[in-house]
Each structure stands twice: as structure tokens, then as C-alpha cells.
């Protein structure tokens with residue numbers, strides 16, 4: 001088997017809604033078996049912080065840790081012996097770019113806080129150098145999305161990163177896709193050697209053939225994710241969470 005990079009989201013992609021369910025046993029079986037035949041690197045790209053991801057991996061008794069992680073959808077770390085080592089240059093530039101972005105657009109963030117945050121279903125929270133929104137109901141999400149789009153319509157450099165009830169703001173150049181691209185450069189692996197899986201809107205940036213020729217999403221994915229993975233020729237799993245991702249890996253790379 002040729003060298004492969006397996007990049008997965010975490011929540012909803014490897015986990016399911018049942019917190020007591022074992023974490024993606026079929027996924028880890030596939031990974032352990034594939035590693036007997038070749039070099040397989042595993043990257044997790046998540047909206048969580050490293051502390052939040054580590055807690056979830058430990059809490060779920062994950063038999064393996066990823067070698068690479070993308071945290072808060074834009075910072076990159078190498079993981080060794082269950083410790084994360086930040087990619088200093090990438091993360092420093094990322095922080096500087098965001099400080100400058102949020103500095104330039106302070107008034108816009110204030111508008112979002114006032115106008116969108118005044119809705120009863122919306123809670124404004126501090127979020128990596130800016131504000132984020134947590135929105136309780138589907139109606140509230142639709143309302144917040146419309147208002148945020150209107151406020152940001154002439155600001156293409158500000159990306160709205162959506163994941164379930166969460167809204168985060170970022171520079172348009174920093175997302176799971178560009179982070180995965182950087183990890184690929186470091187590993188000297190291209191899209192032809194990359195499997196990518198995700199379930200929610202914050203995964204759309206990496207679920208494209210630009211980054212992976214083997215794309216997949218579990219059955220519980222957001223409708224826009226199902227549509228994009230289908231359009232890009234990826235695999236729409238029949239099962240939710242990690243069981244679905246194991247199904248996709250066995251489809252693309254059968255164990256024989």
C-alpha cells in the first residue's frame with residue numbers, strides 16, 4: 001500500500017451522539033491493519049482546542065492518537081507521545097493575521113454582537129481572539145445566518161465558520177482545507193494520497209478533490225456535506241459516525 005494521509009474531523013465524524021458508545025472501533029481496526037502494510041498518517045481537524053480534543057480522546061479510551069491535529073479549525077500541531085507540539089511558524093502567522101483582521105474589523109464584530117446577539121436564541125461568547133455565537137434553535141440558526149451574511153456581505157476576507165450551533169469568525173485563508181494542505185506539504189503527500197472525512201459545514205473546505213481524492217462523510221452529515229461529497233465523487237456512508245468512516249475506508253482501501 002502506498003503512503004496515505006487519513007484526515008478526519010472528530011465530533012460527529014468519529015463520535016456518535018451516544019457518549020458511552022466505544023469510539024469508532026472499525027476505524028481503529030482499519031488503521032492498525034493498514035499500518036501493517038504501509039505508512040498511514042492520521043490527522044484530526046477539529047473546531048476543538050487541543051485540551052478539548054485530548055480530553056475527548058482520553059475519555060473515549062481512543063487506542064491511538066493522531067500524529068497531526070488542526071485545532072480551532074486553523075492551528076496546526078504535531079502530536080508525539082500524546083503531547084501536542086505547535087507548528088510555531090504557521091500558528092504565529094495565523095495569530096498575527098487574525099489579530100490584524102479583528103483589529104481592522106472591530107466595528108463589524110461589535111455590530112454582530114449587538115444586532116445578532118440581541119436575538120433571544122443567540123449567546124455571544126469569547127472565541128479565539130474575537131467573538132463567537134452559539135445559537136439554540138434551527139429558527140435561530142437561520143436568522144443568525146441571514147443577519148451575519150448581510151453584515152459581512154462586503155467583507156470577503158472574513159469567513160464565517162459554521163458547525164452545528166456554533167458560529168466562529170476567521171480569516172478567509174485559514175480553514176481546515178488550507179491547514180490540511182499545509183500538512184500535505186510537510187508530508188510530501190498530494191490529494192491522490194489523501195482520504196478526508198467530515199460531517200458538518202466546517203468540513204466543507206477540506207472535503208474537495210483539491211485536498212483529497214478519497215472523500216467520505218457519515219450518514220449523519222449535514223445535507224450540504226452530503227451534497228458536496230456526492231458532487232465531488234466521494235463516498236456517502238450508510239452508517240453514522242466512525243462506523244460510517246470505517247465503511248468508507250474499507251470501500252476505498254479494502255483489507256485483503
Ligand SMILES: [Mg+2]
Pocket residue numbers: 009010011012013198199200
Ligand atoms: Mg463534526
